[in-house]
Amino acid sequence: MTTGNTESTKQNPKDNRLLAALSETDYERLLPDLELVPLPLAWAVYEAGGTLGYVYFPTTSIISLLYVMENGSSAEIAVTGNDGLVGISLFMGGESTPSRAVVQSAGYGYRLKASVLKKEFAQGGELQHLALRYTQALITQMAQTAVCNRHHTVEQQLCRWLLLSLDRLPTNELSMTQELIANMLGVRREGVTEAAGHLQNAGIISYSRGKITVLDRPKLEQRVCECYAVVKKEHDRLFPQTKDQTVH
């Protein structure tokens, strides 16, 4: 909301950084096929094993990639916002994946028909390169999630999760209950309550009934495990932020 362009009437495809990185000619060619859609909270962009009709380029929304196990417990393996796209299996060749993608923070995004994306991708142009490079960043995030699940505490993982979400939002406030965060992290709700309590006592966050406000981001970054920095650094390496890209 700080940038003042999160209203549906002010949406712009270039709010998605992948689309923004396209050259003007490629961008212009795709523009007629880009369709603005609202992405409501908890909506499943795709289900495990299901085929996708579109790829989504989020602008103001956040999408979680989740694996749900047989017994119903789940774990988030990656998160995507305006830095990427949802639906990589369309161009990677599988058509579907065993994961499901859920809107974690409501907002907007642009979608592109699967057929259009595939055609564009097959031409081997910029979109192909960007999509593959983004997939590479996604792989890093997934791998680091695996490591983090193995070695770090719930509190560290909560910090990581908050920072990853924060990076994809225009504000320092997120709408998310501790119960839902627990589902994402694949831990108990009580564990999140305890960790969140610590952070609140330390004056780092404040929350009440599904609203979490980050008060002191630097302190949050002190408490997080190395996993956050690794993912961020690798993403920045693959997608260097030039002034051109943000201004353009």
Place this chain on the structure above:
Amino acid sequence: MTTGNTESTKQNPKDNRLLAALSETDYERLLPDLELVPLPLAWAVYEAGGTLGYVYFPTTSIISLLYVMENGSSAEIAVTGNDGLVGISLFMGGESTPSRAVVQSAGYGYRLKASVLKKEFAQGGELQHLALRYTQALITQMAQTAVCNRHHTVEQQLCRWLLLSLDRLPTNELSMTQELIANMLGVRREGVTEAAGHLQNAGIISYSRGKITVLDRPKLEQRVCECYAVVKKEHDRLFPQTKDQTVH
């Protein structure tokens, strides 16, 4: 050793299933550039952040993809054998990754110069499709590793690890100390000792000083968590096994 073609003199690029899946014309074109190399135990195919000169198509070897943390502890995030290739960052666009790749089981493989691969990949032919489809399978494996790390016991993970390794070997015997397995799984050596002890008591495996023999694979599959089946099923979906491919 059951197939009798693991000697260096009897190596064939088509022992790698990705190469075997190529059409004759594409295969013939690549053949002159495929170079047989031995892959000795514990050799690092690439280091974290390092650039790759080659992609590797393992035939009789197994390669582990590992993340090493600041404090030295590590975790395997995926494993590749004759079902895939090592060095996806070359064609995904990053040139490097934060992971390292280590030979987990010595053997052979074919390598292809990075420049040759990139050129072939850029043409958008079969190799591109196969490589991307394999990457998709790898992503599934990584995601499932993340879930497994979160929710399953050391014993279940040991079973998964044994089965994934077994699938990539011609025998039911693997050379691997419990210490090294512990490094792969990111757990303590004692934890592996305990879990392996259970399996041995149950008559499922037998081991001594770095040699593990799987005696009863069906029972191993009973004890493993769902993660193994998910990865295998997804791999088989992406790479259906036709008689043609094995005979051809």
Place this chain on the structure above:
DNA sequence: ACCGATATGTCCGTTAACGAACATACCGTG
């Protein structure tokens, strides 16, 4: 046949997270 190196076995106390049950606080709605 012995030695040293390495692999495996077993013990201890400690801890983080679990699973379950229950208590409290807060919000919007009627």
Place this chain on the structure above:
DNA sequence: CACGGTATGTTCGTTAACGGACATATCGGT
């Protein structure tokens, strides 16, 4: 303004894995 639903807080015992120390077993080489 009372109510019901939902979010958060707290407690209990239990467990899997940890970290460290140490004992034993097995192999290859001289």
